[in-house]
Amino acid sequence: MAALLLSQRDIAALMTPQDYVDAVETAFRSHASGGVSIPMPMHIPAHNGAFHAKGTRLTLDRDYVAVKVNGNFPGNPRDKGKPTIQGVVLLCDAADGTVLAVMDSIEITLRRTAAASALAARYLAAEDADCVAVCGCGEQARAQLEVLSQTLPLKRALAWDLNPGKARQFARDMSEALDLDVVDAPSVRDATQPSSVIVTATTARTPYLTLDMVPTGAFVAAVGADSPEKSELTPELMAGSKIVVDLLEQAATMGDLHHAIDAGLVTLADVHAELGDLIVGRRAGRESRDETIVFDSTGTAIQDAASAAWILQRAIANNVGSSFIFGES
Numbered sequence: 001m002a003a004l005l006l007s008q009r010d011i012a013a014l015m016t017p018q019d020y021v022d023a024v025e026t027a028f029r030s031h032a033s034g035g036v037s038i039p040m041p042m043h044i045p046a047h048n049g050a051f052h053a054k055g056t057r058l059t060l061d062r063d064y065v066a067v068k069v070n071g072n073f074p075g076n077p078r079d080k081g082k083p084t085i086q087g088v089v090l091l092c093d094a095a096d097g098t099v100l101a102v103m104d105s106i107e108i109t110l111r112r113t114a115a116a117s118a119l120a121a122r123y124l125a126a127e128d129a130d131c132v133a134v135c136g137c138g139e140q141a142r143a144q145l146e147v148l149s150q151t152l153p154l155k156r157a158l159a160w161d162l163n164p165g166k167a168r169q170f171a172r173d174m175s176e177a178l179d180l181d182v183v184d185a186p187s188v189r190d191a192t193q194p195s196s197v198i199v200t201a202t203t204a205r206t207p208y209l210t211l212d213m214v215p216t217g218a219f220v221a222a223v224g225a226d227s228p229e230k231s232e233l234t235p236e237l238m239a240g241s242k243i244v245v246d247l248l249e250q251a252a253t254m255g256d257l258h259h260a261i262d263a264g265l266v267t268l269a270d271v272h273a274e275l276g277d278l279i280v281g282r283r284a285g286r287e288s289r290d291e292t293i294v295f296d297s298t299g300t301a302i303q304d305a306a307s308a309a310w311i312l313q314r315a316i317a318n319n320v321g322s323s324f325i326f327g328e329s
Helices: 008-012 017-032 106-124 139-151 164-178 188-192 235-239 248-254 256-262 275-279 301-317
Strands: 002-006 042-046 049-059 063-072 085-093 099-104 131-135 156-160 181-184 197-200 219-222 242-245 271-274 293-296 322-325
Touching: 002 301, 008 099, 008 106, 017 049, 017 106, 017 139, 017 271, 017 275, 017 301, 049 301, 063 106, 063 301, 085 106, 085 301, 099 106, 099 301, 106 139, 106 219, 106 275, 106 293, 106 301, 131 139, 131 188, 139 156, 139 164, 139 197, 156 164, 156 188, 164 181, 235 256, 235 293, 242 248, 242 275, 248 256, 248 271, 256 293, 271 275
Parallel strands: 002 099, 131 156, 131 197, 156 181, 197 219, 219 293, 242 271, 242 293
Antiparallel strands: 002 322, 042 049, 049 063, 063 085, 085 099
C-alpha cells in the first residue's frame, strides 16, 4: 500500500490554527474517555541539544499509532541558521501495522502545542481576558499568539525576550499579521503584570516567572518545559496556583510540575485536573475571577496523532504529498 510523504509546506496548506484546536480537542476527549494508550516519552541527550520520541495509539475514525521523533537544539537559529526543532511524525494503521504517512514535524509541533493552550484558555482564562504577555518570541510564540487571538477577546499583547531586538521584531510582525496592538516590553514583569493571560514559550533551564510577577486571577500557559531539564515557572508560583496539566504522569516527570514536586511544594494530589477532564466536564475549569491558574503543557503524542490523522485525511482528499511504497521487496 502506498504511503504519503508530506513536507512542512504541504502540511501548512492543509490545516488552519482552528483545525488544530478541533483535532487536539478530539484527542484529549478520547484520552479522557479511556480510548488512548500513551507510553512515557523517550529522552535522548545529545551535544548542544536533545532528541525525544513520543508515541501513542489513538482511536478516531480508525485505530492509529503515531510516533514523533524530534531533535531540539536551541542554538540552531543563531549558530547554524536552522530551526530549533526538526523531526518527523510516523503515522500507522494500528490494525495491521501499515505505514500511512511520514510527515515533517515542525508545523505539527508548532500548531498542536498552540492548540492545547487555546483549548486550556477556553476553560481557564477569564472571559474578558484582553491582554496577553508572551515570554519568548520564537516561532512557537507566533503560533500561540495567532490562535489565542482567535480564542480570546484580545486587544493587546506584550512581548518579552532575552533578545530585545527579537521582541521588537515580533511586535512589529504580529501587529501587522493580526491587526492587534503588540508592544515589546523591557522586562518579564513589565509584560506580565498588566496581563490576564501569560504564555511562557522559552528554552529556559532556570525558572524566571515568579509568583509576584503574576497578577491575581491570571491564566498562565507554560509550554517551554518539554524535557526534565527545562523550567520556566518557580515552584512557589506552581504552589500558589490552581494547576491543570495535559497529562499528569508526563508533567510530573518533565514539566514545571516536576520541579515543584522535587522542591517539595506540590504533590500529585494538588493537581486540579488534566485538560481532558475539563473537556468532558469531569472537572470544572475556572471557578472564580481571583483564581490564578497554571496550565502545564508538556506536549503529548495524542496531539501529534490526532493532528497527523486530520492532515492525512485532507492530503488524500486534496491529492497532496508524494506517494511511496513500504513493504515491497
